[in-house]
Amino acid sequence: MKSKKLQMLTIPNFFYSLLKKVYGSVSSKVAPLRSKDGTELLTNPKDIVGRWKEHFDELLSRPTEVDLSFLDNIPERPIKHLIAEVPNLVEIKAAIRKLNTGKDLGMDGLGAEIYEYGGDHICAMLT
Template sequence: MKNMWWLNISSDIKDLYSLLKQVFSPKSAPFVPLLSKNRSTPIKDADKIRERWIEHFADLFFNQSTVDENVISGLPQLDILHHMDKLPSLIEVVSAMGRIKAGRAPVCISIELLQHGGMHVANALHTLIKKSWLGSPVSQDWINGRLVTLYKGN
């Protein structure tokens, strides 16, 4: 008799727990509603939301723009700076390396290496700049970013 009573109570408690969970548990939607194009009604259907995003980006990227040629021709023209086309020299690279302040160096290169590396680092950096400037492919090691851990004696 006691066993039957406990079985009835346990099934009632399980039902009560499942009902409480349905009522009070947090509701999570698989998607967020989106406003229609005229911003009047929210769209809740997943397919219609996707269609609305397609429509939005189509309007954004494939919109025909009209430009008045008179406005463009009326813009003042600046002088062409032909000296900017020249390849940086080794002296300019060394000068730039000396002017870098603490906390301003590139993330992957320490400032100490740039300041105290001497002409070896300057030559390597100048070679890399020349390859980049002329459009030559950069070494795969630089692309992969191979790092070597240095033992500091601690």
């Protein structure tokens, strides 16, 4: 009998219908919000959303007070040529061998297996 009850609870619709019977139906209520000057209480959802939009527009659209001319005075660092060079075919193959297969996709949306099994064709495209 207990296993039958537990099995019934695994059915999502049955479980949620029981919750609805116990707690009642869920009603989403929007909390009222005061107008910008504080004189009016906004209860209409469109007015509330409009007030939040106005608030964040003012908050995020402020003009900057930072003087960016200091960026011109930062000394330029020399380029590290080892990093600036395009990797050769041997380096690319070595990097592909170090990739872990069976992991999540990379930032490019491709798994390590694509590079591993792509062979010389993929390596040539990466040079």
